[in-house]
Amino acid sequence: MGGLTRKASDQGSATDLLYLLLSVAGGVLFAAAHIWLIVAWHRYVLANEAPGGWLPAWSTQRSWSYFWRALVAGLATVAPAIGLFVLLKNVSYLLPSSGLNWAGSATGSTLVISLCTYYLGFRIGLILPAAAIDKKLTLRQSWQKTKPLGGSLMLAAAGLSVL
Known part of the structure; x- marks a missing residue:
């Protein structure tokens, strides 16, 4: 058996x-x-x-370039989101338990984290189309080039966050 x-x-x-x-x-x-x-x-x-x-x-070269830049953009977006999650969760434990605790503020925390993550992704996301057309663009350069669009990108991020 x-x-x-x-x-x-x-x-x-x-x-x-x-x-x-x-x-x-x-x-x-x-x-x-x-x-x-x-x-x-x-x-x-x-x-x-x-x-x-x-x-x-x-194009193997363009595809790999796009892949690596997408990975960098993803990490640059997700890492701060995790840090913000930990911060908001710890702050919620410090609040008096008058109904506003982590469970009660989870929706608000999710909205804040989503808003920040979308906004950051929009601001640094120019590195992806740049990779497709063989242009070298850093995260910092993408951030600088999208600075004039900051308000519009924040509005788009807010719209996506509440969906």
Whole structure:
């Protein structure tokens, strides 16, 4: 009986591993296809580059550049959101328990975190289309270039936060 149990569990582990590998491979292909289309779309809109056929040309260099800049932008947006979450949660514990505690202020905290995250993402997000059209743009440069749009971007961030 023990031998049958072991064999069944080994088979389950192999199936689980295969499922994991297929899921990771599918995720990588999904991400690569999306980056390919996003880069092609940005090039079409910003550089008037139309695809030569049914599919746009694949550029490994542009795709990797876009991927890494998206990763940097994501980390630069999520890290402050986590810090703000921890700060707001700790501040809520300091408030008197007159009904305004973490559970009671979770909606307000979520709105504040969403507002800040969207706003930050909008301000630094120019690095992504820049990567698609082979332009080097840093987070700081993106922040400076979007400074005149700060109010409009804050309004857009507020709109998205309440959705």
